Amino acid sequence: MSTTVTAPPAKPGSSAAARIVRSVATARETGIAIALVLVVVAATAANPNFLFSNDGFRDLLLTPSLLLLVAVGQAFVIITRNVDLSVGSIVGLTAYLTGRLFIDFEGVPVIVVFLGGILLGGLLGAINGLLVAWAKVPALVITLGTLYIYRGINVAWTGSDRINASDLPRDFRGLGTDQLLGIPVLTIIAVVVLIAAAWYLRNIRGGREFYAIGSDPAAAHLYGLKVNQRIITAFILSGALSGLAGVLYAARYGTVSSAAGTGWELQAIGAAVIGGVAISGGVGTVWGAAIGAFLLLTINRALPILGIDDFWQRAVVGILILGSIVLDRVLAVRQHKRLIAQREVGR
Amino acid sequence: MTAIATETVPVRLYQAHSRPLWRRILITRESAIIALLAIVIVVALIAVPNFDSPLTVTYLLRDIAPILLIALPMTLIIITEEIDLSVASIVGLSSVITGILTQAGLPFPLAALLAILVGTVAGAFNGFLVTVVGLPSLAVTIGTLALFRGIAVGLLGTTAITDFPEEWTDLAKANIPGTPIPMIIVPFVVLAIVFAILLHFTPFGRSLYAIGLNKEAAHFSGIDVGRTKFVMFVMSGAVSGFAGVYFTLLYSNARGDNAMGMELQVIAAVLLGGVSIFGGRGALHGVIAGVLLIGTLGSALRLAGVTSDIINVITGVLLILSVVSASLLAWLHTRQTAAIGKRRGKRVAERAAAGNPTR
Numbered sequence: 001m002s003t004t005v006t007a008p009p010a011k012p013g014s015s016a017a018a019r020i021v022r023s024v025a026t027a028r029e030t031g032i033a034i035a036l037v038l039v040v041v042a043a044t045a046a047n048p049n050f051l052f053s054n055d056g057f058r059d060l061l062l063t064p065s066l067l068l069l070v071a072v073g074q075a076f077v078i079i080t081r082n083v084d085l086s087v088g089s090i091v092g093l094t095a096y097l098t099g100r101l102f103i104d105f106e107g108v109p110v111i112v113v114f115l116g117g118i119l120l121g122g123l124l125g126a127i128n129g130l131l132v133a134w135a136k137v138p139a140l141v142i143t144l145g146t147l148y149i150y151r152g153i154n155v156a157w158t159g160s161d162r163i164n165a166s167d168l169p170r171d172f173r174g175l176g177t178d179q180l181l182g183i184p185v186l187t188i189i190a191v192v193v194l195i196a197a198a199w200y201l202r203n204i205r206g207g208r209e210f211y212a213i214g215s216d217p218a219a220a221h222l223y224g225l226k227v228n229q230r231i232i233t234a235f236i237l238s239g240a241l242s243g244l245a246g247v248l249y250a251a252r253y254g255t256v257s258s259a260a261g262t263g264w265e266l267q268a269i270g271a272a273v274i275g276g277v278a279i280s281g282g283v284g285t286v287w288g289a290a291i292g293a294f295l296l297l298t299i300n301r302a303l304p305i306l307g308i309d310d311f312w313q314r315a316v317v318g319i320l321i322l323g324s325i326v327l328d329r330v331l332a333v334r335q336h337k338r339l340i341a342q343r344e345v346g347r
Numbered sequence: 348m349t350a351i352a353t354e355t356v357p358v359r360l361y362q363a364h365s366r367p368l369w370r371r372i373l374i375t376r377e378s379a380i381i382a383l384l385a386i387v388i389v390v391a392l393i394a395v396p397n398f399d400s401p402l403t404v405t406y407l408l409r410d411i412a413p414i415l416l417i418a419l420p421m422t423l424i425i426i427t428e429e430i431d432l433s434v435a436s437i438v439g440l441s442s443v444i445t446g447i448l449t450q451a452g453l454p455f456p457l458a459a460l461l462a463i464l465v466g467t468v469a470g471a472f473n474g475f476l477v478t479v480v481g482l483p484s485l486a487v488t489i490g491t492l493a494l495f496r497g498i499a500v501g502l503l504g505t506t507a508i509t510d511f512p513e514e515w516t517d518l519a520k521a522n523i524p525g526t527p528i529p530m531i532i533v534p535f536v537v538l539a540i541v542f543a544i545l546l547h548f549t550p551f552g553r554s555l556y557a558i559g560l561n562k563e564a565a566h567f568s569g570i571d572v573g574r575t576k577f578v579m580f581v582m583s584g585a586v587s588g589f590a591g592v593y594f595t596l597l598y599s600n601a602r603g604d605n606a607m608g609m610e611l612q613v614i615a616a617v618l619l620g621g622v623s624i625f626g627g628r629g630a631l632h633g634v635i636a637g638v639l640l641i642g643t644l645g646s647a648l649r650l651a652g653v654t655s656d657i658i659n660v661i662t663g664v665l666l667i668l669s670v671v672s673a674s675l676l677a678w679l680h681t682r683q684t685a686a687i688g689k690r691r692g693k694r695v696a697e698r699a700a701a702g703n704p705t706r
Contacts, residue, residue, distance in 0.1 A: 148662050154656075
C-alpha cells in the first residue's frame with residue numbers, strides 16, 4: 001500500500017532538505033493539493049473576486065472548515081478499516097442541542113455549550129463503537145442503523161421547531177463571522193484540531209496502532225494490540241469531532257432545522273477517499289482528508305464562476321472519488337510489483 | 348491418545364450439526380422475519396383503524412414497489428459479499444432520462460426502454476470498476492452514487508418534468524382488476540420468481556453463495572468470479588432503471604433528486620431479511636418479508652398517528668437488533684459447541700486414564 005507517512009529511505013549523501021522535497025513530491029496528498037490550487041487559480045482567473053475580495057477569501061476558508069472536522073473524524077474510522085455513516089445525523093443533533101442550550105439556559109457560557117456538543121457527539125460515537133466492537137458486525141450496517149436512529153431522534157426532538165439566529169447570543173454568533181488576523185476563527189479551530197489529530201496519528205503509539213489495525217486486524221490482534229479499544233476510540237473521536245462541527249454549524253449558519261447535516265456522511269467519506277484515505281483501511285492521513293474537504297466545497301463555489309452550473313458539482317465529486325480510488329489502486333499495484341522485483345534482486 | 352480421539356469425535360460432531368427437517372425449515376432467520384411480519388399485520392388489523400381498508404394495501408404496495416424491485420438484485424450482490432450504493436442514483440438518472448426523452452417527443456415506450464438501457468450501462472460501469480479494475484465495491488459505488496446523481500441533477504437542474512402520457516401514468520397507478528393490488532406487483536412477482544429460481548435452484552445461484560463464502564475457493568473450483576459479479580451489477584443497474592421509470596410514472600414527476608437516500612432503505616431491508624453482510628448467507632423470501640415488514644410497520648404506525656421520524660428510529664433499531672441478534676446467536680453456538688468439545692475431551696481423558704491405570 002502507498003503509505004505516505006513514512007518517508008522513503010534516504011539515499012546516502014542526500015541532505016535533509018532533499019529528503020523533504022522528495023517526500024512531499026511523492027506524497028499521495030500532493031496530487032489532490034495541486035488540484036485544489038488549480039481550481040482556485042482557474043476560478044480566480046475567471047473572476048478575481050473569488051480569492052481577492054474580502055468575502056471570497058473568507059468563504060474559501062470558512063465553508064470547508066466544518067466538513068474538515070467531520071472528514072478528519074471519518075479518516076480515523078476509515079484508517080481502522082471501518083466506516084461511520086452516522087456523522088451527518090450527529091452533526092444535526094448537536095447543532096440543535098447547541099441552540100436548545102442557549103434557549104433553555106439563558107446566559108450559559110459558550111465553553112459549556114462547546115463541551116456539551118463534543119460530549120454528546122462523543123457519546124453517540126461511543127454507542128457506534130461499542131456496537132461495532134462487541135457485535136462483530138461491519139460498521140457499515142451498525143452506522144446505517146444509527147444514522148436512522150439519531151436522525152429520527154433529532155426530528156422527533158426538533159419537530160417543526162427551528163433555531164433562529166435571534167435565539168443565539170451575539171458573541172456566539174460572532175464566532176461564525178469573526179476573524180483573527182484575517183483568518184476566520186472557525187477555520188483556526190478546525191486547523192488546530194487538524195494539527196493535533198495529525199500529530200496523534202503520526203507520532204503517538206495509539207495513532208500508529210490505528211494503521212496497524214486497519215492494515216491487518218487479525219495480525220494486530222495476534223500481536224496483542226487492543227483492537228476493540230482502539231476501534232471504539234476511533235468512533236468516539238469521529239463522534240466528538242462531528243459534535244464539535246455541529247456546535248460550529250449553529251455558530252456559522254444561525255438557523256438550525258431538523259435537516260441540518262443531512263448527507264454529510266457521504267461528503268465526509270468522499271473527502272477522505274479523495275484525500276487518499278483508502279477505504280480498505282491502513283492508509284492515509286488526516287491532511288489528505290482535510291484537503292479533500294476543501295476541494296469538495298471549493299469546486300462547488302468555483303463551478304458557477306467557471307461558467308458551469310453548480311448542478312454538476314456532484315458529478316465532478318463522483319469523478320474525483322473514482323479517480324482517487326483508481327489512482328490508489330494503480331499506486332498499490334505498482335508498489336507491489338516493485339517490492340517483488342526488489343525481493344528477486346535480493347536473492 | 349490420537350487413536351482414541353479419531354474414534355469418537357467425527358460421529359458426534361456430525362450429530363451435533365444435523366437437525367430435524369422441521370427445525371431446519373422453521374427455526375431460521377427468514378422464518379423469524381416472516382413471523383414478525385405476520386405479528387405486525389395481525390396486531391395492526393386489530394389495533395389500527397383503517398389498516399384493513401383496500402386503499403391502505405394499494406398505497407403500501409405502490410410505495411414500496413421500487414424497494415421490492417431493487418432488493419432482488421441487491422440480495423444477490425450482498426450474497427457475493429459486494430454492495431451497490433448507487434442504486435437510488437440510477438433510479439434518479441433513469442427518471443431524468445425518461446423525462447427528457449419524453450419531452451423531446453420520443454414515444455413513451457421507447458423513452459422508457461432507453462432509460463432502462465442507461466441504467467444497465469450504469470450498472471455495467473460499476474461492474475467494470477469492481478471486477479476489471481479490481482476496486483472495492485463500497486468505494487466504487489460511493490463514487491458512482493455521486494456521479495450518477497450528479498449527472499441526473501446536472502441534466503435537469505432544479506426543474507421537473509411532469510408531463511407524461513396519461514395512459515402510461517394511469518397504468519402505473521392502476522390496480523389488478525377487481526383487487527386492491529397495484530399492477531406493478533405483476534412485473535415484481537415475475538422478477539422475484541426469476542431471481543428466486545436463479546439464486547436457489549441453479550448452479551449459478553450456488554456459485555454466488557460459494558463466492559460469498561470464499562472467493563479463492565470459488566475461483567479454484569472453476570467459477571468465473573469476475574464475470575459473475577459483473578452480471579450482478581448489470582442486473583442491479585437494469586432493475587434500478589426499470590424502478591426509475593416506474594417511479595417517474597407513479598408520481599408523474601421526473602426530477603434529478605428522485606428516490607434520494609433509497610439505497611439505504613434497500614440495504615436496510617435486505618439485511619433485515621437475513622442476508623449476511625459478510626456474504627454467503629441469505630434467501631429471497633426473507634428479503635421480501637424484510638421489505639414488507641418495514642413497509643407494513645411504517646404504514647400501520649403512520650395510520651396510528653406515529654410520526655415518520657419515530658418510524659425511522661424503529662427501522663434503525665430493527666436493523667441493528669437483527670444483525671446483533673445474528674452475531675449473538677453465532678456466539679452462543681460457538682460457546683455451546685466449545686462446551687460440548689470440552690466435555691468430550693474430559694471424557695476421553697478419563698477413559699484414557701481408566702484404561703492406563705499404571706500411568
